[in-house]
Amino acid sequence: MSTSLPVALVEPAAPRPPAADLGEAMRARIERFGTTIEFYAPGLKRWESSEWKPEKANRFLPVSVTGTACALQCDHCKTKVLEGMVTVSKEMDLFATAQRLKEQGTEGLLVSGGSSRSGGVPLLPHVANMRRVREELGMRVIVHSGVVSPKLAAGLAEAGVDAVMLDIIGADATVRDVYHLDLTAADFERSIALLAEAELRIIPHIVIGLHYGQLLGEWDALEMISRYPVSTLILVVLTPLVGTPMENLPPPPVEDVADFFGTARAAMPETKVNLGCGRPMGEMKIALDRAAIDHGLNGIAYPAEGMVAYAREQGLEPAFYEYCCSLTWANDA
Amino acid sequence: MASGQAFQVQGYELAADRLYHEASHFWVEPVGPERARIGLDPLGRETSGDVIVVSFEPLGTTVAAGAPFGHIEAAKFVGPLSSPVSGTIVDHNADVLGSPGLLNEDPMRNWLVELELDGTAQLEALLSGEQQVSEWFAAEIKRFRTQGAIAE
Numbered sequence: 001m002s003t004s005l006p007v008a009l010v011e012p013a014a015p016r017p018p019a020a021d022l023g024e025a026m027r028a029r030i031e032r033f034g035t036t037i038e039f040y041a042p043g044l045k046r047w048e049s050s051e052w053k054p055e056k057a058n059r060f061l062p063v064s065v066t067g068t069a070c071a072l073q074c075d076h077c078k079t080k081v082l083e084g085m086v087t088v089s090k091e092m093d094l095f096a097t098a099q100r101l102k103e104q105g106t107e108g109l110l111v112s113g114g115s116s117r118s119g120g121v122p123l124l125p126h127v128a129n130m131r132r133v134r135e136e137l138g139m140r141v142i143v144h145s146g147v148v149s150p151k152l153a154a155g156l157a158e159a160g161v162d163a164v165m166l167d168i169i170g171a172d173a174t175v176r177d178v179y180h181l182d183l184t185a186a187d188f189e190r191s192i193a194l195l196a197e198a199e200l201r202i203i204p205h206i207v208i209g210l211h212y213g214q215l216l217g218e219w220d221a222l223e224m225i226s227r228y229p230v231s232t233l234i235l236v237v238l239t240p241l242v243g244t245p246m247e248n249l250p251p252p253p254v255e256d257v258a259d260f261f262g263t264a265r266a267a268m269p270e271t272k273v274n275l276g277c278g279r280p281m282g283e284m285k286i287a288l289d290r291a292a293i294d295h296g297l298n299g300i301a302y303p304a305e306g307m308v309a310y311a312r313e314q315g316l317e318p319a320f321y322e323y324c325c326s327l328t329w330a331n332d333a
Numbered sequence: 334m335a336s337g338q339a340f341q342v343q344g345y346e347l348a349a350d351r352l353y354h355e356a357s358h359f360w361v362e363p364v365g366p367e368r369a370r371i372g373l374d375p376l377g378r379e380t381s382g383d384v385i386v387v388s389f390e391p392l393g394t395t396v397a398a399g400a401p402f403g404h405i406e407a408a409k410f411v412g413p414l415s416s417p418v419s420g421t422i423v424d425h426n427a428d429v430l431g432s433p434g435l436l437n438e439d440p441m442r443n444w445l446v447e448l449e450l451d452g453t454a455q456l457e458a459l460l461s462g463e464q465q466v467s468e469w470f471a472a473e474i475k476r477f478r479t480q481g482a483i484a485e
Contacts, residue, residue, distance in 0.1 A: 045410055045411065046381075047410070048412040048413070049411075080383075080408070083382070241408075242434065242437060281411070282385065282386045282406060
């Protein structure tokens with residue numbers, strides 16, 4: 001498949017200072033957070049390893065308020081990520097969908113969807129039902145917001161959602177080229193600020209290598225995020241998805257990603273930093289997961305084979321949660 | 334497209350010369366007196382998402398029904414490939430090992446492993462025949478849609 005990706009238009013990212021040495025990263029992590037490492041397996045996919053087989057795969061499920069529709073058609077996803085989500089429709093609204101899923105044993109929802117041309121997921125029509133799902137069904141509700149407007153921030157606060165997740169992009173070129181948005185990185189910072197003003201629990205994600213496999217705006221995104229009171233930082237790694245313009249691109253080199261793990265750990269020493277579910281598979285996943293443990297990250301979603309044993313070898317105590325790695329505050333509940 | 338006589342259930346193409354295992358969504362194709370090939374049916378493939386990595390247990394490995402004959406990493410499923418029947422692995426599909434994406438394109442044509450069966454009586458427990466398979470498959474489509482595992 002041929003692609004005409006604008007990667008050549010972008011200057012390579014300037015080298016950044018290397019992260020702290022591994023021993024120091026692990027020491028600081030244990031000093032601040034103790035020896036527990038958290039492993040997560042939400043219901044976003046069927047998953048099991050020889051070390052851990054979740055008991056209830058549908059405990060936490062994603063729903064899409066747009067089905068598989070998305071106005072952005074970004075080069076990264078092309079709606080592929082939406083394909084595994086439960087569709088919210090006119091015939092079965094969010095509350096009815098949640099009722100149906102609760103009957104099957106689901107305890108929490110990630111309310112997500114495709115994006116509008118303004119870069120946000122059209123969640124506003126659903127905020128009243130989000131409140132009902134929380135209050136009447138007792139389910140947890142977290143949302144994927146995309147770019148946030150003041151009205152949406154207020155609506156989500158009114159709905160009392162448990163948390164808001166959004167990708168933070170630190171490079172204008174990535175916003176323009178990958179997401180096809182007529183916005184800048186400043187609009188993503190404005191989104192965090194609005195969510196912070198609304199006193200919502202914020203769970204920013206950084207997609208490492210989002211700019212066609214290059215690290216470009218990741219450090220600026222990290223700096224942006226570190227200025228706000230976020231609940232948990234989730235790091236994910238560009239996964240070239242089948243059926244997208246990026247499918248034949250190499251993911252970012254493991255060494256670069258690992259170095260960014262260390263940088264993030266050092267930049268946010270008081271905040272939980274987890275390796276989220278989006279990352280390449282196979283041998284690279286094993287290398288990434290080892291690096292996440294070595295660099296003192298707090299948790300890993302869908303750990304690769306052998307990672308539970310590896311964590312124990314590093315002196316860490318595994319804990320297992322069958323829900324989204326964004327819900328770190330729920331672990332003590 | 335399947336190699337045998339094909340029929341469709343709500344747009345999913347199945348082969349009439351295969352036997353189907355209800356729980357695992359594998360098909361079994363007898364290819365000799367005591368031999369059968371195993372593959373993913375279209376719902377097994379779709380609910381797994383795009384397949385990225387596949388590996389198989391070594392040739393000569395004996396697998397019991399329900400035990401893993403391999404491992405898969407796909408967009409919506411990471412875990413063991415649990416055999417629908419018992420037998421000994423006598424062949425791998427090298428094409429699929431080299432290009433797992435073939436499963437995304439045509440799971441009915443691209444078999445995974447070939448087993449020397451521990452007897453053929455076990456095949457009687459599998460679904461067969463267009464009518465029986467169609468009824469089961471339609472119910473499964475409904476179930477997966479309700480669960481959100483496939484698009485509605």
